[in-house]
Amino acid sequence: MTEAYIYDAVRTPRGRGKKDGSLHEITPIQLATQALEAVRDRTKLDTALIDDVVLGCVGPVGEQGANIARVAALNAGFDNGVAGFQINRFCASGLEAVNIAAAKVISGEADFVIGGGVESMSRVPMGSDGGAMATDPAVAFKTYFVPQGISADLIATKYGYSRDDVDAYAVESQKRAGESWDQERFKNSIIPVKDVIGLTVLDHDENRRPETDMQSLAALKPSFADMGQNYGFDSVAIQKYPEFEAINHVHHAGNSSAIVDGAAAVLVGSKEAGGKAGLKPRARLKAFASVGTEPTIMLTGPSFAAEKALKKAGMAVSDIDLWEINEAFSAVVLRFMEAMSVDHSVLNVCGGAIALGHPLGATGAMILGTVLDELERTGKSTAVIALCIGAGMGTATIIERV
Numbered sequence: 001m002t003e004a005y006i007y008d009a010v011r012t013p014r015g016r017g018k019k020d021g022s023l024h025e026i027t028p029i030q031l032a033t034q035a036l037e038a039v040r041d042r043t044k045l046d047t048a049l050i051d052d053v054v055l056g057c058v059g060p061v062g063e064q065g066a067n068i069a070r071v072a073a074l075n076a077g078f079d080n081g082v083a084g085f086q087i088n089r090f091c092a093s094g095l096e097a098v099n100i101a102a103a104k105v106i107s108g109e110a111d112f113v114i115g116g117g118v119e120s121m122s123r124v125p126m127g128s129d130g131g132a133m134a135t136d137p138a139v140a141f142k143t144y145f146v147p148q149g150i151s152a153d154l155i156a157t158k159y160g161y162s163r164d165d166v167d168a169y170a171v172e173s174q175k176r177a178g179e180s181w182d183q184e185r186f187k188n189s190i191i192p193v194k195d196v197i198g199l200t201v202l203d204h205d206e207n208r209r210p211e212t213d214m215q216s217l218a219a220l221k222p223s224f225a226d227m228g229q230n231y232g233f234d235s236v237a238i239q240k241y242p243e244f245e246a247i248n249h250v251h252h253a254g255n256s257s258a259i260v261d262g263a264a265a266v267l268v269g270s271k272e273a274g275g276k277a278g279l280k281p282r283a284r285l286k287a288f289a290s291v292g293t294e295p296t297i298m299l300t301g302p303s304f305a306a307e308k309a310l311k312k313a314g315m316a317v318s319d320i321d322l323w324e325i326n327e328a329f330s331a332v333v334l335r336f337m338e339a340m341s342v343d344h345s346v347l348n349v350c351g352g353a354i355a356l357g358h359p360l361g362a363t364g365a366m367i368l369g370t371v372l373d374e375l376e377r378t379g380k381s382t383a384v385i386a387l388c389i390g391a392g393m394g395t396a397t398i399i400e401r402v
Contacts, residue, residue, distance in 0.1 A: 003044070003106065004285045005274060006266040006270055006281065007043060007269055008042055008266070009265075009266045010266075011262065011263070011365070013206065014206070014260040014261070014357040015206055016260060016261075016357075018122055019120050021206070023261040024123065024261070025201070027120065028063050028068060029063065030193075030358055031262065032055060032068055032116075032118040032265075033076045034193060036076040037076045039114060040084060041109045045277055046079075046277070047079045050078065050079070051069070051082070051109070051113055052083045052111070053078075054069060054098075055069035055117050057114075057118055057361040058119060058126070059121075059125070061128050062131045064381040067086055069084035072084070072118075088129075089395065090391065090393070091328060091360055091389050092388075094116060095288075098266045099115070111272075111273035114266065114268070115365060116265035117263065117363070118262075118362050119189075119263075119360045120201065120261045143314070146298075149329070150224055150234065150247065150392060153224055153248060157247050157248045159335055159338065162250065166330035167254070169255065170254055170355075173327055173355045174209055174354070178210025179210075179351075180350040186370070189373055205260075205356045212254065222249035223256065225249035228247055234246070236296070251331065256328070257326070257327055260358065262359035268285070275378065280402075282402060283400060284402055285397065287309045287310070288309055290396075298391065299329065301395075303339035303340050303394070306384050306386045306394075308396070309384065315398065323340075323384050324386075328353065330354065363387065367387075373400055375399075380401070382401070384396060
């Protein structure tokens with residue numbers, strides 16, 4: 001079978017997902033368009049050679065609806081023959097889009113595919129698309145539905161992570177993100193976002209707070225205690241996990257992923273197509289996998305997905321140089337490191353979503369690009385990218401630097 005290679009990976013900066021955020025005035029279609037334009041311009045690839053564009057988008061309604069992938073390709077001036085579609089695997093949508101792009105190449109269906117994602121959380125708030133999981137009582141009762149914050153606190157309760165544990169992880173994420181920006185580790189992938197007259201509106205991740213310390217985080221109240229205790233979600237979680245008398249609420253805005261706007265694009269193609277186009281591959285996609293997990297605790301999927309991908313690749317944990325795990329909440333990553341016996345020194349070495357933000361549909365593609373840059377910077381070879389997912393799932397991808 002044909003192998004799939006990564007030829008380029010770009011992302012916008014992450015803008016605060018609020019009305020005063022720098023990217024709030026930039027529409028989702030413009031975010032996606034600028035990411036696609038950057039891939040085209042950086043590689044100088046004739047877009048007629050691109051078979052498809054796959055973009056993750058978790059809120060595919062309103063400004064983000066109507067197949068934003070196809071419309072963004074047209075808006076970017078791509079050849080009319082370039083198809084496009086959007087997908088929603090919740091928080092892993094951007095990585096799943098890259099995996100689908102790779103699968104199309106591996107199967108021989110396509111020569112070049114762009115996978116990526118977009119989310120303007122300041123303009124299309126999380127949950128705008130509704131859905132039965134949270135709103136239909138019959139479905140919620142059957143699945144023991146709780147919001148993700150309750151699931152994160154349930155992980156902390158089940159595996160014994162204290163408030164100090166999750167806060168300490170958050171402090172380190174902020175520290176690493178700050179150092180990475182100071183050392184210009186992101187410069188190879190970041191594309192400045194411009195407004196309608198071509199002026200740069202954002203060229204850096206604006207959510208980070210490298211001065212964060214344990215004292216400042218200690219002043220924050222748990223974000224999910226009220227909904228857990230006063231809206232009954234703690235009781236639902238305890239019904240599913242009756243071994244616990246109470247949920248220990250340890251997560252808050254400072255140790256959870258930040259709400260941000262952003263987009264990313266990754267060019268995937270076959271070795272033959274790349275050679276004909278005069279492109280040099282940067283990495284090979286060795287394996288990828290998605291799994292389902294228990295939906296109440298919800299966020300334990302990254303380790304199971306990583307294990308499945310490693311098995312498919314015939315690899316062991318010891319074969320992986322770097323790990324990039326989305327920091328949806330501190331406890332998610334603490335659990336991953338414990339379950340996989342992975343040391344923090346080789347995981348999220350540039351910081352993560354706690355410091356930089358989590359633009360839902362784009363994050364997976366973003367962090368793939370981050371770890372690819374880091375493999376090239378350090379001369380290391382292999383990396384695993386994985387994300388937890390709403391409704392109880394996980395997606396993971398293994399790449400190998402060329």
